[in-house]
Amino acid sequence: MTQTASSRRPGVLGVHSLDHFCLSVPDLPVAGAFYAAFGLEIRADGAKLGLYTAGSAHRWGVLTEGPRKQLHHISFGAFAEDFPRLRDRIEQSGTLRLDSPPGFDSDGLWFRDVDRTLLEVRVAEKSSPDRKASFENSSVPAGERGAPYRSNAPRIRPRRLSHVLLFTGDIGKTITFYQNILGLRLSDHCGNGIAFMHGIHGSDHHVIAFARSTAPGLHHCSWDVGSVNEIGLGAMQMATAGFGAGWGMGRHVLGSNYFHYVRDPWGSHSEYSADIDYIPADVDWHSSDHPPEDAMHLWGPEMPADFVFNYEATEAKLRS
Numbered sequence: 001m002t003q004t005a006s007s008r009r010p011g012v013l014g015v016h017s018l019d020h021f022c023l024s025v026p027d028l029p030v031a032g033a034f035y036a037a038f039g040l041e042i043r044a045d046g047a048k049l050g051l052y053t054a055g056s057a058h059r060w061g062v063l064t065e066g067p068r069k070q071l072h073h074i075s076f077g078a079f080a081e082d083f084p085r086l087r088d089r090i091e092q093s094g095t096l097r098l099d100s101p102p103g104f105d106s107d108g109l110w111f112r113d114v115d116r117t118l119l120e121v122r123v124a125e126k127s128s129p130d131r132k133a134s135f136e137n138s139s140v141p142a143g144e145r146g147a148p149y150r151s152n153a154p155r156i157r158p159r160r161l162s163h164v165l166l167f168t169g170d171i172g173k174t175i176t177f178y179q180n181i182l183g184l185r186l187s188d189h190c191g192n193g194i195a196f197m198h199g200i201h202g203s204d205h206h207v208i209a210f211a212r213s214t215a216p217g218l219h220h221c222s223w224d225v226g227s228v229n230e231i232g233l234g235a236m237q238m239a240t241a242g243f244g245a246g247w248g249m250g251r252h253v254l255g256s257n258y259f260h261y262v263r264d265p266w267g268s269h270s271e272y273s274a275d276i277d278y279i280p281a282d283v284d285w286h287s288s289d290h291p292p293e294d295a296m297h298l299w300g301p302e303m304p305a306d307f308v309f310n311y312e313a314t315e316a317k318l319r320s
């Protein structure tokens with residue numbers, strides 16, 4: 001994928017992709033083992049670990065060691081020709097520009113959102129897809145066996161990062177910030193409890209979402225796979241590796257994706273996601289406020305009581 005071939009909406013200014021996320025974790029080998037079991041490729045990058053998907057050179061996630069699990073930063077990708085105007089917009093908004101954090105040399109624009117979550121905007125190739133991802137729903141003719149033997153079940157390897165869900169102290173202020181500074185657009189929301197935002201140059205229904213909490217934090221990262229069958233196989237793959245806790249399988253209402261969430265060693269989650277709604281660059285998505293019963297799932301098991309719990313806030317409080 002090259003920048004010249006990427007979809008873009010003319011006449012508007014905004015980032016095109018969620019480029020990557022970065023997590024501090026207390027034990028890098030434990031984190032690397034979790035994401036490797038999930039089906040990602042783990043590559044050492046100095047003292048950090050990079051998260052990659054098979055066959056892609058894009059680094060979707062970075063793990064760095066810290067005293068506790070904590071969201072380190074979120075990085076967004078922008079077209080090179082938009083970068084100076086995005087810089088001007090950030091500065092004119094009164095948002096304080098920061099130096100890149102120690103160990104993260106970059107030419108990006110660093111600043112904090114309304115929850116003081118560290119953000120970066122950098123020039124990057126568009127990693128948000130230009131079209132809806134393929135989705136397989138295959139069957140076989142009568143007289144043939146459709147399922148492989150379990151001993152031949154394929155190893156599941158996600159295709160790309162789809163989105164992250166962050167905690168925020170104020171959904172309304174956060175939506176306004178990400179609209180005005182980054183140019184994202186609101187896809188759907190449920191009152192001031194949860195909100196989903198997409199990129200203006202063609203992206204999934206949400207590249208970033210927010211759930212209300214008392215403090216910032218990462219709730220989950222979501223990875224695209226190609227079928228419901230792959231979600232089920234991924235869930236089995238993780239249960240076999242000792243990561244059986246989570247939520248799923250089910251289907252979301254907002255975003256429409258089929259899902260299974262796997263709980264990581266720190267109480268946040270990684271999601272296998274398939275067939276999420278796609279918003280092309282030339283489509284104005286009708287954003288709506290939905291009642292709580294439509295906010296989470298169309299079908300599936302009941303959500304675990306502690307599923308939307310901000311363990312980062314709890315740990316920060318315990319250590320303060």
Ligand SMILES: [Fe+2]
Nearest residue numbers: 165220222271
């Ligand atoms: Fe998700």
